[in-house]
Amino acid sequence: MTVTLADVAARAQVSPATVSRVLNGNYPVAASTRERVLKAVDELDYVLNGPASALAAATSDLVGILVNDIADPFFGIMAGAIQSEIGGPGGRAGGERLAVVCNTGGSPERELTYLTLLQRQRAAAVVLTGGAIEDAQHKAAMDAKLRKLADAGTRVVLCGRPQAPETGAIALTFDNRGGGQELTEHLIGLGHRRVGYIAGPEERTTTRHRLEGHRAALAAHGIEEDARWTVHGRYDRRSGYEATLELLRRDPSLTAVVAANDSVALGACAALRDSGLRIPDDVSVAGFDDLPFSIDAVPALTTVRLPLAEAGARAGRIAMGREEAPLGGVASVRGELMVRGSTAVPRG
Amino acid sequence: MTVTLADVAARAQVSPATVSRVLNGNYPVAASTRERVLKAVDELDYVLNGPASALAAATSDLVGILVNDIADPFFGIMAGAIQSEIGGPGGRAGGERLAVVCNTGGSPERELTYLTLLQRQRAAAVVLTGGAIEDAQHKAAMDAKLRKLADAGTRVVLCGRPQAPETGAIALTFDNRGGGQELTEHLIGLGHRRVGYIAGPEERTTTRHRLEGHRAALAAHGIEEDARWTVHGRYDRRSGYEATLELLRRDPSLTAVVAANDSVALGACAALRDSGLRIPDDVSVAGFDDLPFSIDAVPALTTVRLPLAEAGARAGRIAMGREEAPLGGVASVRGELMVRGSTAVPRG
DNA sequence: CCTTGTATAGAAAGCGCTTGCTGTGACGTT
DNA sequence: AACGTCACAGCAAGCGCTTTCTATACAAGG
Numbered sequence: 063m064t065v066t067l068a069d070v071a072a073r074a075q076v077s078p079a080t081v082s083r084v085l086n087g088n089y090p091v092a093a094s095t096r097e098r099v100l101k102a103v104d105e106l107d108y109v110l111n112g113p114a115s116a117l118a119a120a121t122s123d124l125v126g127i128l129v130n131d132i133a134d135p136f137f138g139i140m141a142g143a144i145q146s147e148i149g150g151p152g153g154r155a156g157g158e159r160l161a162v163v164c165n166t167g168g169s170p171e172r173e174l175t176y177l178t179l180l181q182r183q184r185a186a187a188v189v190l191t192g193g194a195i196e197d198a199q200h201k202a203a204m205d206a207k208l209r210k211l212a213d214a215g216t217r218v219v220l221c222g223r224p225q226a227p228e229t230g231a232i233a234l235t236f237d238n239r240g241g242g243q244e245l246t247e248h249l250i251g252l253g254h255r256r257v258g259y260i261a262g263p264e265e266r267t268t269t270r271h272r273l274e275g276h277r278a279a280l281a282a283h284g285i286e287e288d289a290r291w292t293v294h295g296r297y298d299r300r301s302g303y304e305a306t307l308e309l310l311r312r313d314p315s316l317t318a319v320v321a322a323n324d325s326v327a328l329g330a331c332a333a334l335r336d337s338g339l340r341i342p343d344d345v346s347v348a349g350f351d352d353l354p355f356s357i358d359a360v361p362a363l364t365t366v367r368l369p370l371a372e373a374g375a376r377a378g379r380i381a382m383g384r385e386e387a388p389l390g391g392v393a394s395v396r397g398e399l400m401v402r403g404s405t406a407v408p409r410g
Numbered sequence: 411m412t413v414t415l416a417d418v419a420a421r422a423q424v425s426p427a428t429v430s431r432v433l434n435g436n437y438p439v440a441a442s443t444r445e446r447v448l449k450a451v452d453e454l455d456y457v458l459n460g461p462a463s464a465l466a467a468a469t470s471d472l473v474g475i476l477v478n479d480i481a482d483p484f485f486g487i488m489a490g491a492i493q494s495e496i497g498g499p500g501g502r503a504g505g506e507r508l509a510v511v512c513n514t515g516g517s518p519e520r521e522l523t524y525l526t527l528l529q530r531q532r533a534a535a536v537v538l539t540g541g542a543i544e545d546a547q548h549k550a551a552m553d554a555k556l557r558k559l560a561d562a563g564t565r566v567v568l569c570g571r572p573q574a575p576e577t578g579a580i581a582l583t584f585d586n587r588g589g590g591q592e593l594t595e596h597l598i599g600l601g602h603r604r605v606g607y608i609a610g611p612e613e614r615t616t617t618r619h620r621l622e623g624h625r626a627a628l629a630a631h632g633i634e635e636d637a638r639w640t641v642h643g644r645y646d647r648r649s650g651y652e653a654t655l656e657l658l659r660r661d662p663s664l665t666a667v668v669a670a671n672d673s674v675a676l677g678a679c680a681a682l683r684d685s686g687l688r689i690p691d692d693v694s695v696a697g698f699d700d701l702p703f704s705i706d707a708v709p710a711l712t713t714v715r716l717p718l719a720e721a722g723a724r725a726g727r728i729a730m731g732r733e734e735a736p737l738g739g740v741a742s743v744r745g746e747l748m749v750r751g752s753t754a755v756p757r758g
Numbered sequence: 759c760c761t762t763g764t765a766t767a768g769a770a771a772g773c774g775c776t777t778g779c780t781g782t783g784a785c786g787t788t
Numbered sequence: 789a790a791c792g793t794c795a796c797a798g799c800a801a802g803c804g805c806t807t808t809c810t811a812t813a814c815a816a817g818g
Contacts, residue, residue, distance in 0.1 A: 064562065066774055077798045082776060089777090092796060107558075112530040113470060114774035116461035117803050132511065133490040138481040145480070145513045160527045162510030163480065165493050179508045183460040210455075214412065299702060328706040354647060358676040360683075360708035414804055425768045430806060437807090440766060462804035465773050 065108045074102035123159040126180040126188040132165040140374035147378030170200045187217040187381040193268030221377035225392045232387040241366035241397035242275025254318040258309040259292045262322040302329025317408035324349035324356045342406035361403030368397045413456045422450035471507040474528040474536040480513040488722035495726025518548045535565040535729040541616030569725035573740045580735040589714035589745035590623025602666040606657040607640045610670040650677025665756035672697035672704045690754035709751030
């Protein structure tokens, strides 16, 4: 039915071993023989059986990329960059590897299950993107899993996720704390004193770090934070809209709102507008990430640019062993404050 | 070194066959035996060897999803929806399948190579999203490949891509032509007569269909189209910005600009604003797709909503054999005109 | 009590490929 | 002229699992 190596061998009048060697090109084969084999491959339209070869060679060409939400450009951009370096067809890399993007939807169970699935497939490497979930039990399970993957020879790289020591994983972390701090300092510098903060889901490291940066900035300037000024939500527009209304309800005198990310910030802008407030005249708004659409908001969003594509590319290269891991296995990637029209001196 | 089925069998004091049957659960095994096996699996921390099992069973649990640009929410949303139905861990489906998203970057070669890679992995199903490339040679190669995949038992589903008859693929196509027509008719209805059009890349079906709809609308109302009114570009913001400047240069009297998609429309808005024109007072702007950020543009974008998530979910279900294919193997999915603030009656 | 049926477990033959080791001529070396 | 050396090519042993077929045990039927 389906064409096998043996069929090709028969047609080219060589042994299966020779065909395999031609295809893998890691063993000397006479040019004439090679040609004959290639011709047979072509004529028979032969396609290697991946599972069989993975089994025999005890390695696979699968590389897994875990993302929280594939519909979110934050992850899409990173995934695209990682993939471009992984090789995949047309990538810069040589060997053809199948980069697979797995969407965890932010669920801890899915995250683990995907790792098991990748382990099952004997993936060559795994890149985990985005913040981690701060649940002791889940973290322990994840770390154990990562450790096991690493031990089995799978290269594990974290991109935008805090290091997990003892797991053998290499981490490229984003300096969310520093970025958050810089952003709030910018607002304070403009004269804002009553700043609302729309945080992401509580149990995520990204959320916590950004919020810590924000608070550090407030503290550094002797501003006492009001508990009413922080609201938690999801990392999406809708959540930003609702949270902003809540903030306004709690304290209508806020002069600025800092959002957990750009999508949330857009939601915040919409809520403010719908409440009859002008940006930045009445309230300044700031986001985080600097996703492509942020510059198109009106006014354009002040935010912290994270070099998602660069970090992803680097993570991909490290995963492929084409770039050395940073010293100590961790590198912190800094964000850059982008001051635009959505923030200004508070009125009055 | 690594734990194998045989190790589990030894520990549970049963034959490998029995362990396999417990794990696959498609053959009667006494409850007590099953428990013993499960215990051994747990104690040894056994993980099935994917390639081996795929080889032996001649099937794999991989499902491929091809997208043009993973960083573009248009594809991200579809991919996410497809994946949620494919199963993957936590998906609605039962069996655990590995849904893999492959980023072609819009390149024909990559598209083909990815299909070969998936064929090599003996993927259970493949979903192709987004428009196809209109190159006769490439199309022939693709069709042949799809045919081969289908023949090998891989279910092939096209989502938002025109049907490829004779390939055995099931298609869910978007009514880009109808949507384009409706959109332009809306503008004509408002009184616009000089409408610029920023099309996508020439060789894509999506581009052509949307443009055809636009022209059909013009023709239906007896408006003679000026060749200067159409500019081709990429499906991104940047391209929209540049194309708009070009359109303004060619004919400053345009009263409306229709963009190939929402990202392009945002770029167009930026270019108009930078040129000192107000939207919609001076020029109306319309997009296509209704991606989440479109509503946050100021003014909110008039566009055609494509039910990306619904279509993706359906494609996923069909790929999994959990929903019947539409009659004739093709179903056209309609878009819905969303009239918002970016379009208005032309001045003067 | 023996036959037939039913439920469950095992033996073993692959699935299609890779690779260590073993030839086998053709050359170059003393 | 005898003998290493090389460059290739083939043999055959798996890789770890699935699955068909067969074996066993026990219950029910005649």
